[in-house]
Amino acid sequence: MDVERVRRDFPVFTGSADDPVYLDNACQTFRPRQVIEASDEYYLKYPACAGRSVHRLATEVSVKVDEAREKISRFIGSRSPNCIVFTKNCTEALNLVAKGLSLRRGDIVLTTDMEHNSNHVPWIQLARTKGITRKSVETPADGIFDLESFKRMMTRDVSMVSLAHTNNATGTTVPAREVIEIAHDSRALVMLDGAQYVPHMKIDVDALDVDFYAFSMHKMLGPSGVGVLYMKEELAGNLEPLIAGGGAISTATFDEVEYLPVPERFEGGLMNYSGIVGSGAAVDYLESLGMEGVAEHNAALNSLVTGGLMDIDEVSVLEPVDHRLRGGIFSFNIRGMSSHDVAMILDQMGGIMIRSGMHCTHPFFLRRGIDGCARASFYIYNTPEECERFLDAVKRIIHDFSM
Numbered sequence: 001m002d003v004e005r006v007r008r009d010f011p012v013f014t015g016s017a018d019d020p021v022y023l024d025n026a027c028q029t030f031r032p033r034q035v036i037e038a039s040d041e042y043y044l045k046y047p048a049c050a051g052r053s054v055h056r057l058a059t060e061v062s063v064k065v066d067e068a069r070e071k072i073s074r075f076i077g078s079r080s081p082n083c084i085v086f087t088k089n090c091t092e093a094l095n096l097v098a099k100g101l102s103l104r105r106g107d108i109v110l111t112t113d114m115e116h117n118s119n120h121v122p123w124i125q126l127a128r129t130k131g132i133t134r135k136s137v138e139t140p141a142d143g144i145f146d147l148e149s150f151k152r153m154m155t156r157d158v159s160m161v162s163l164a165h166t167n168n169a170t171g172t173t174v175p176a177r178e179v180i181e182i183a184h185d186s187r188a189l190v191m192l193d194g195a196q197y198v199p200h201m202k203i204d205v206d207a208l209d210v211d212f213y214a215f216s217m218h219k220m221l222g223p224s225g226v227g228v229l230y231m232k233e234e235l236a237g238n239l240e241p242l243i244a245g246g247g248a249i250s251t252a253t254f255d256e257v258e259y260l261p262v263p264e265r266f267e268g269g270l271m272n273y274s275g276i277v278g279s280g281a282a283v284d285y286l287e288s289l290g291m292e293g294v295a296e297h298n299a300a301l302n303s304l305v306t307g308g309l310m311d312i313d314e315v316s317v318l319e320p321v322d323h324r325l326r327g328g329i330f331s332f333n334i335r336g337m338s339s340h341d342v343a344m345i346l347d348q349m350g351g352i353m354i355r356s357g358m359h360c361t362h363p364f365f366l367r368r369g370i371d372g373c374a375r376a377s378f379y380i381y382n383t384p385e386e387c388e389r390f391l392d393a394v395k396r397i398i399h400d401f402s403m
């Protein structure tokens with residue numbers, strides 16, 4: 001991958017020494033000119049509403065939304081664009097399934113102790129409101145998903161398995177194919193939270209046979225505020241829409257409602273059309289690079305940073321230490337320092353932006369008695385030189401501040 005060419009597509013980089021060293025990509029990535037222009041095109045050329053009015057501008061928006069849906073469908077290996085529902089983020093996609101499934105007292109939902117709050121709190125809510133039971137697979141100290149423990153917990157009475165495909169604290173990935181096969185053998189449905197997987201790896205939802213798959217476009221070059229929920233078309237009827245209303249309804253009397261088929265059924269209200277059109281361009285951009293190249297690039301940067309810090313006594317890397325198991329995520333702590341202090345000093349000292357704290361995976365950190373961590377996360381426009389600047393800055397912080 002030609003990173004210098006890639007960087008020229010991102011207006012935020014001007015080529016000056018003041019360019020940001022942005023290593024907070026697991027939160028949200030920057031956008032290339034192609035995505036910004038596609039999003040702007042909506043406001044400049046056809047700023048109308050899709051799927052309702054019959055005039056020409058409305059038709060143009062509808063066509064563009066359909067195009068984006070088709071591109072995203074192809075990108076993730078979905079059999080039909082009808083399986084792609086647009087939401088405002090991954091959180092809404094996960095909530096749509098959790099709240100829509102009509103789970104009842106006695107239903108068991110199995111997660112892990114490493115879930116993002118977006119795949120954790122909805123299940124707590126359902127335990128409180130519907131009386132469902134929650135079980136969670138504990139992650140061992142080496143940070144690697146415990147498949148044997150999962151098998152033991154995957155009893156016949158589990159009705160739903162909902163896991164982060166790649167988690168955002170350590171960057172480890174669950175063996176999705178095995179998990180899905182085991183869960184399906186017990187007739188449980190499976191939802192994967194792909195927020196940290198899809199931006200980095202080639203995904204094929206159809207080959208995986210996953211039932212629901214959620215992710216966010218803003219973590220993969222797309223505009224803010226667009227999420228995607230993939231669902232098997234035949235499961236749509238089992239789900240009550242989370243947001244019911246205009247655009248989702250075929251007809252309604254005073255007492256009764258008939259929903260449109262999927263995907264419209266789940267897309268009540270006017271949508272973020274500009275963001276959806278930009279999302280199509282984001283997928284085009286990633287496809288032009290090739291996901292294998294994207295994954296290799298991020299792994300190479302992670303290898304460089306891991307190699308540069310793993311032997312320093314004051315640095316503890318959140319396990320696993322092997323960078324090949326952590327994709328584009330490097331989470332660490334510096335002895336005697338809070339992760340927020342590390343992040344603030346990196347920004348002030350070298351314009352280096354990382355994330356700190358508990359990364360919305362509070363149960364994971366609280367269970368281990370760790371007060372969060374600092375996290376550098378890499379993407380296609382990051383360079384080895386930026387990683388060297390990061391390494392130098394961390395070493396300076398250790399020298400000046402670590403106890």
Ligand SMILES: Cc1ncc(COP(=O)(O)O)c(C=O)c1O
Nearest residue numbers: 089090091116118168193195216
């Ligand atoms: C693993 C994981 N799941 C879910 C989310 C929530 O994504 P969003 O804020 O786009 O809804 C994130 C965000 O960081 C994440 O990393």
